Amino acid sequence: MTSPLTIWTYDWVPQGPRGHVRDIRLRWACEESGLPYTIRSVRFEDRTSPEHLARQPFAQVPALQDGEITLFESGACLLHLAETSEILMPRDPKGRSETLEWVISALNSIEMVSVPWWFIGLSKPPENPLEGWLQSRLARLEAVLSRRQYLAADRFTVADLLMADILRVKTLRAALGDYPALEAYTNRILDRPAFRKAHQDQLDHFAAADAARAK
Numbered sequence: 001m002t003s004p005l006t007i008w009t010y011d012w013v014p015q016g017p018r019g020h021v022r023d024i025r026l027r028w029a030c031e032e033s034g035l036p037y038t039i040r041s042v043r044f045e046d047r048t049s050p051e052h053l054a055r056q057p058f059a060q061v062p063a064l065q066d067g068e069i070t071l072f073e074s075g076a077c078l079l080h081l082a083e084t085s086e087i088l089m090p091r092d093p094k095g096r097s098e099t100l101e102w103v104i105s106a107l108n109s110i111e112m113v114s115v116p117w118w119f120i121g122l123s124k125p126p127e128n129p130l131e132g133w134l135q136s137r138l139a140r141l142e143a144v145l146s147r148r149q150y151l152a153a154d155r156f157t158v159a160d161l162l163m164a165d166i167l168r169v170k171t172l173r174a175a176l177g178d179y180p181a182l183e184a185y186t187n188r189i190l191d192r193p194a195f196r197k198a199h200q201d202q203l204d205h206f207a208a209a210d211a212a213r214a215k
């Protein structure tokens with residue numbers, strides 16, 4: 001690594017998503033691994049500018065810059081960081097492949113269901129058509145985590161960071177009461193100092209933008 005990592009986020013977002021904007025995944029990974037990083041912002045109003053679309057073609061955040069490399073998709077960015085730091089992913093083939101499968105599983109078997117479930121729930125339908133799908137995924141994850149503390153390699157990895165960030169969405173976390181192992185797991189992973197720092201830093205980042213915009 002030749003230059004410090006740069007994590008791109010928005011300069012400002014409305015109150016609702018604060019603390020949940022996905023740059024937090026990258027901040028958290030850097031805090032866990034001690035990788036130095038800087039935060040740069042694109043103005044929320046400039047998210048469809050050619051400069052930002054060159055970094056993130058869907059006009060979203062986060063993006064990660066590491067020297068000549070610029071990456072989008074929080075999962076891809078996390079895997080890049082995990083390739084940089086053994087703290088996030090073991091180097092032995094078994095530990096590495098377990099970490100990779102659980103990163104993909106967090107994105108593709110849990111978040112693929114939980115985000116649309118959450119989104120549909122915002123309009124408070126009498127029944128959420130994705131309820132059964134979500135519950136079946138949570139039940140299977142509960143079975144896994146009732147047998148172990150971490151998803152992969154018998155230790156904390158980037159897969160736990162990602163899974164806990166997916167599970168901590170407010171309405172989803174409230175639903176974890178039916179899954180004691182999953183609830184304990186989420187609480188345990190979120191209790192890590194690196195998460196608390198990343199979370200506070202993100203809140204401070206957006207609060208600073210409020211102050212700047214009020215001038």
Ligand SMILES: N[C@@H](CCC(=O)N[C@@H](CS)C(=O)NCC(=O)O)C(=O)O
Binds near residue numbers: 021060062073075
């Ligand atoms: N799959 C993308 C999703 C990124 C995403 O949803 N970013 C949100 C912030 S957390 C965003 O930029 N939303 C604004 C928008 O979609 O216009 C990733 O994981 O990086």
